[in-house]
Amino acid sequence: MSTQQPENTAPADRKVILVTGASSGIGAAIAARLVTEGHLVVAGARRTDRLRELATSTTEEAARSGGALEPVRLDVTDRADVAAFVQGARDRHGRVDVLINNAGVMPLSRLDSLLVDEWDRMIDVNVRGLLHGIAAALPVFTAQGSGHLVTVASIGAHEVVPTAAVYCGTKYAAWAITEGLRQEVDPSIRVTTISPGVVDSELAHTITEAGAAEAMRSYRAHAMGPDAIAAAVSYALAQPADIDVNEIVVRPARQR
Template sequence: MTTTRPEGGGPADPKVVLVTGASSGIGAAVAERLAAEGHHVVAGARRTDRLRALADRAAASPGSLHPARLDVTDRADVAAFVTAARERHGRVDALVSNAGVMPLSRLDRLHTNEWDRMIDVNVRGLLHGVAAALPVFTAQGAGHFVTIASVGAHEVVPTAAVYCATKYAAWAITEGLRLECDPAIRVTTISPGVVASELADTITDPEAAAAMRGYRAHSIGADAVAGAVAYALAQPSDVDVNEIVVRPTHQR
C-alpha cells in the first residue's frame, strides 16, 4: 500500500521511518516522537512485548507505529525488516539506526565476548541496515540515513575503549556514506552524551558500573535526542544535517 497524509494535524509530508533498537531508551523516544508528529514508524527490536506497549501508547497519534521483531545482528532479519516496511507502506523514507549495547570494561579484564557483542550490534548491525536500505533509497532517488552514535565517537575514556571504537566506526561509516551517496540521499549522525536509558544496564564489570554511576550523575532525557532526530528529518530536501552533538549542560 502507499502511505497517504494523516489526518489530525500531521505534517504536510509524512515520512515512513524505520527505527532500530526501539524497545526502550532513545529508540522508543524517537519512534513515539515521530508518530506523534504524524509520521509512519516501523519500530524494530527483539523485545516484542515492549514494542507492543509502545504501539499502544502511540495508538492515538496522528501518524502510526507498527512493531516488528528485529535482530540487527542478523543480516537477513534486517533485510526482511526493510522489505516488509516497503511492502506495507509503498516506500521507506528514513532509517534511524539506533540499536546499540555498552558493556564497558577495562581492556585488561579481557571480556572478549562482550567486545564481540558490541562489534556485532554497534557496527555490523549498522552495516546491515545500510546494506538493506541503500538499494531502496537509490531506487527511490531519495532517503535519509540517521545513525545514533555517541560522544564516544569523539573521545575515549577508561573502560570504554571498545565501545568508543564501535562508535568511532559508526561515525566513520556514516560519514563515508554521506560522502559516497547521491546528494538526494541525506545522511545524519546524532551523537548523544549521557542519556537516561537502559544502556548502562549491559555493564557487567563492577568497576566500570561504579564509574558509570558517577558519570551519569547528570543526564538528559531520551526525548532530547528524539528532538534532534525529528529536526534532521524535518529539514527540506536541499538541507543535509551532517551531525548533531547533544548532551547535558554539565557534560562539557
C-alpha cells in the first residue's frame, strides 16, 4: 500500500481570503468550506484557541484540496488591528483577493432596558468593525485592480422585531454601507452582502435580558446550520470576474 502523501492540488484560481469572526458559527463554517475548495484562508478572531482548533480540523481537507487555514488574532473594534490583519496577509502572500466581514454580536434587549453598554458593543463590532475592514482592504483592492468585499449582514437588515431595534439598526447600517460601497467602487472590485435568517450559532448566547433570551429560544426553533451561509458565500466568490452578486438572503423555509 502506498504511503505517499497527497499532492498539493491547489486550484489555479486559488484565492487569498480573509475572514473575520472566524472562531465559531458562520465565520468558522465559511473558513472551513473555503479551505476545502482550495483557498488560502486567513482566519481572524479574538479566540485564537478556537482558530487553532479550526486549523487542525481542516488539515486533512487542506491536504487534499491544496487549501490552508492561517489563524490570526484579530479584534475588529481596533482599527489598527484590522489594518495590520489585512496588510500582514498582503505582505505574507503578495495579495488579498477577498475580505469577508463576518464578525458580529447580537445581545438583544428592549430599548427600555437601557443596556447602553450592549448597544455600544453592537455598534462597535457590527458597524465600526465593518468600516475598519473597508478602510483596510479598499486601498489594497484599488492598488491591485481587483478584490471582493463580502459583508455578512442579517435578515435584520430588512425587518425590525421587538428586542432587536439596536441590532437591526446596526445591520441596516451594514447593508447601507456595503450597498454604498458597491455603487462607489470601480467595477473591478466586487461587493456582496449576505443576509442570513436564523442560524444555529453562538450569537444568541450573548443575550442577557431574560425576556429577549426566551423570545430567541422560540425564534430559533427552526434554525438552519451555518453551512447554508458558507454555501452562499462560496457561490458569490465563484462567479466570473464580470459577475457581481449584490445580495443573497438565506433563511430556513419555516422562517416566513
